[in-house]
Amino acid sequence: MGILHAVLVAPFVDIASNPRFLAEVLIGGVASGLMYSLVALGFVLIFKASGVFNFAQGVMVLFAALNLVGLMDLGVPVPVALVLTMAIMVALAFAIERVVLRPLVNQEHIILFMATIGLNFFLEGFGEMIWGANVKKLDVGIPDRSFITAGIQMNQLELIAAVTAGILVAVLAVFFQRTRIGRALRAVADDHEAALSIGIPLKTIWVVVWSVAGLVAIVAGIMWGAKSGVQFSLSLIALKALPVLILGGFTSVPGAIVGGLIIGVGEKIGEVYWGPLVGGAIENWFAYVVALAFLLFRPQGLYGERIIERV
């Protein structure tokens, strides 16, 4: 009885007794969820347009942040450093297309996946070779102060991250669904040969999509870097993006956001209200348990394309 009461009743009594605190927890959850979404978006873009799970996406976030911080440490003003970082990420997209993707056209997806693992290690080593491996502080001038509105404590950085993620998603969703480039991207993801035969230049499409993924990585890098510093562990947030993808579906831009929100809010609420029961640290594994449940019951995710297998 005591256990049931502690699990099923007491937390809800807590929730009901202090709605302001609940609001704070929810806002915190939404904010961190959108931060996950930012990383997950990069995966979705590349998966949608090439069917490749880009193992290197987390490192691309790190790489973008390293370049930005490195340039700023050299005394380059923020806007210039930002533009230069964008140029670097676009150049990276060109290089990846030329060196990694082009020789592997029409290969199995697993082979392209292996190639991105290689890319992962290369970028990690290359970034640290140039900019060093020590932890750096990223400050592009986004205010990071907490304030209280209507009795609820909020953080400026988290709010800005949330708004940015929202805008990014809206733009990308429209881009994929409505534009002819978007349709071309989906075509390329489905069948390389057929896409070529109707006049879609594969090279251009890949450069576009990896560039966009690179730009999304910059945004994620800025937000995460500002939150927790630029260091190797930044690339590990990719691990948190994985359950987000499983929830939302690998091919859905809105799915990445909804998945991120569910995970972000879920783990914060779990941690705050149920954490004390098991001695805390729910936040660390909550996402993976949810992902596991989804794999059992809805493997394509909430918005993913249904997996059809002819038998």
Place this chain on the structure above:
Amino acid sequence: MTGAPAARPLLEVDGISVAFGAVQALQRVSMEVGRGEIVAIIGPNGAGKTSLINVVSGFYHPYEGRILFDGQNRTDFKPYDVAALGIARTFQNVALFKGMTVLDNIMTGRLLKMRGSFVLDALYWGPAKRQELAHRAFVEKIIDFLEIQAIRKTVAARLPYGLQKRVELARALAAEPALLLLDEPMAGMNIEEKEDMCRFILDVHDEFGTTIALVEHDMSVVMDVSDRVVVLDYGRKIAEGTPDEVRKDPAVIDAYLGVPHE
């Protein structure tokens, strides 16, 4: 603009050779496809038929010889450049966008015809909307024409093979090609589906005046639809002519039909 220009064939394949390592897929093959013709390329398995289609559509490049389209040399063109010239194709093993609906599949066929800016496309406003609607109207015409109205919202992967082939044809037609390349359009079909496909090929030819080159394994099918037949064997052209001429050609009978058992 009548007379002289029309005399030039639409497609001229001039002495092309293709090799994969030591395997000689095509040896100095020459052929032509005249405007408004239906030309069939036939031959036994491994004769180089699909290689020839792949060369014309830019997937393979010959190490010797030239390909002229509309009198212009385009031997080294990439597949998407070839598509831009107005050459559309289908594949032997159906290459549809399996995750998309039939309608979306056919709409992708019109990508090259679409113009416009990101921003307007995204807002689906003004010219972008008008453009989308105009293309949609054309696509609906093709859908009616090929009698696939009932499946337009179906995801391509769920369709039976015969219908997938028809959708692939629809996507190729959506590009309003000057030259349509069909790689074994009837492979793996039952008799009824084959007859349908034959009828569609002839209808397309009549309705749109499309020039068609098709590769086929099934001799009987080819004889009914084509104006001219080119026969390949072991990468060489062994005969060319009207269906009747080819049917009587001893080289063809030896290589392709085998010696008649009587």
